[in-house]
Amino acid sequence: MSVRQSLLAILDQAPCYGYQLRGEFETRTGGTWPLNVGQVYTTLDRLERDGFVTRDGADVEGRVRYAITDAGSSEVRGWLAAPVVRQQVRDELAMKLAIACTLPGIDVPALIQTQRTATLAVLQDLTRTKSSQAAPASPSDLAWSLVVESMIFAVEAEARWLDHAEATIARAARSGAVAAVEVPRAARRIVAEGGAR
Amino acid sequence: MSVRQSLLAILDQAPCYGYQLRGEFETRTGGTWPLNVGQVYTTLDRLERDGFVTRDGADVEGRVRYAITDAGSSEVRGWLAAPVVRQQVRDELAMKLAIACTLPGIDVPALIQTQRTATLAVLQDLTRTKSSQAAPASPSDLAWSLVVESMIFAVEAEARWLDHAEATIARAARSGAVAAVEVPRAARRIVAEGGAR
DNA sequence: ACAGCCATGTAACTTGTTACATGATTTT
DNA sequence: AAAATCATGTAACAAGTTACATGGCTGT
Numbered sequence: 001m002s003v004r005q006s007l008l009a010i011l012d013q014a015p016c017y018g019y020q021l022r023g024e025f026e027t028r029t030g031g032t033w034p035l036n037v038g039q040v041y042t043t044l045d046r047l048e049r050d051g052f053v054t055r056d057g058a059d060v061e062g063r064v065r066y067a068i069t070d071a072g073s074s075e076v077r078g079w080l081a082a083p084v085v086r087q088q089v090r091d092e093l094a095m096k097l098a099i100a101c102t103l104p105g106i107d108v109p110a111l112i113q114t115q116r117t118a119t120l121a122v123l124q125d126l127t128r129t130k131s132s133q134a135a136p137a138s139p140s141d142l143a144w145s146l147v148v149e150s151m152i153f154a155v156e157a158e159a160r161w162l163d164h165a166e167a168t169i170a171r172a173a174r175s176g177a178v179a180a181v182e183v184p185r186a187a188r189r190i191v192a193e194g195g196a197r
Numbered sequence: 198m199s200v201r202q203s204l205l206a207i208l209d210q211a212p213c214y215g216y217q218l219r220g221e222f223e224t225r226t227g228g229t230w231p232l233n234v235g236q237v238y239t240t241l242d243r244l245e246r247d248g249f250v251t252r253d254g255a256d257v258e259g260r261v262r263y264a265i266t267d268a269g270s271s272e273v274r275g276w277l278a279a280p281v282v283r284q285q286v287r288d289e290l291a292m293k294l295a296i297a298c299t300l301p302g303i304d305v306p307a308l309i310q311t312q313r314t315a316t317l318a319v320l321q322d323l324t325r326t327k328s329s330q331a332a333p334a335s336p337s338d339l340a341w342s343l344v345v346e347s348m349i350f351a352v353e354a355e356a357r358w359l360d361h362a363e364a365t366i367a368r369a370a371r372s373g374a375v376a377a378v379e380v381p382r383a384a385r386r387i388v389a390e391g392g393a394r
Numbered sequence: 395a396c397a398g399c400c401a402t403g404t405a406a407c408t409t410g411t412t413a414c415a416t417g418a419t420t421t422t
Numbered sequence: 423a424a425a426a427t428c429a430t431g432t433a434a435c436a437a438g439t440t441a442c443a444t445g446g447c448t449g450t
Contacts, residue, residue: 001289001408002287002289002409003287003409004410006293009300012300013300017429017430018429018430018431019428019429029292029295033287033292036410037429037430038411038412038413038414038430039409039410039411039412041430041431041432042409042411042432043409046408063428080293080308081311082311083311083312083314083315084289084290084293085315090199090200090230091344092281092283093347094343095200095344096202096281097343098225098340098343098344099225099340101340101343102336102340103206103209103277104210106277111277114279117280118280118281119280135368135369135372136365136368136369141369142298143295143296143299145365145369146294146298146362146365146366147288147291147292149361149362150290150291151286153354153358154286154288154354157351157353158350161347161351164350165343165346168333168339168346169339169343172332172333172339175334198436200438201438214401215402215403216401216402233439233440235403235404235439235440235441236437236438236439236440239437240438259401260400260402261403
């Protein structure tokens, strides 16, 4: 939903043609998220279908110009005014760990350790990348900083959560509530025959 | 990609029928992510198409049983062994803020404030929910805790990032690199009349 | 009889995404 | 002349998601 909205927001500033939109998007996001041109055109088709943009005839150079409609403008205003609410996000890692805890024979601490290594590597990579950039000196630099920082914060949170989750799981295992860690050999068979309720 | 993998991982434990899979998924994730039954069947179709599961004849009760294939098992092993790597995630909020900074006439601090309010509300909601749950006493409770905690960590990171981003933007504005914040009076009116509610 | 859950499915749709075809223009 | 970039598109697919149709069965 966000590429779509971003392109619309850019079109709200001025009519553009497709190829130009990609450039605008990429500079405005600091080149952090390369965007396939094809996606611009498919997105424009869908925006046109939904009545948010119209083909505004042709450019001086003969390029196909798209312009925003009133409905489109109002959509942009709504987007900017309303906060992003991530309802019920199915976080891939959380889901994986939750599921893994219910599977017999899975070495969950090892899984966490593997993940931690990977996560910390990403974090280190991001921090190194970040430190190679000085203070933002252009709008594009600012966008780049914002995006990279958001990634850093998210990855840091992931790392912290991994530690926390490890402790939570260990505690649950100690209190005997959960069988996930020490696996009875037989459990595998039991699950196989009955399945679950 | 994660619902699909989770269902496959469950099937790796025992053959199941569709409706049962939903139940398994929901209990194994602590009921945090309700899953439409229809999605189970579409996912099963796709898994079958990809050769990861087969229809294993019928149940004692006449229900359609699905079983994992060797390819499916190997897929599950791969999934569990490999860390989750979120490459190039297009974070909706980061994108929105980055774009917003490049739009003339947008009151970015206000946007951030609105977002912060919403984010903190979500956070408070999550913490309240969390505190109503004591120590996990069952596998389902553990899953629930893990998921809720992951959400809390993510939302906290979002809140922290908002503060950080605010500072970054202010610094960029002070250093004169970016025009986004000080808005030409005229532009402001144009945007304002549309009404950010 | 009716409500409600169990159970299987299908059709339709969303956004995101890539790979490719096709030319025009520009650069080397 | 060849290579690269500009520019517009199409076809196809992924995964997620919902709404609906269709029965069977159970409890009130």
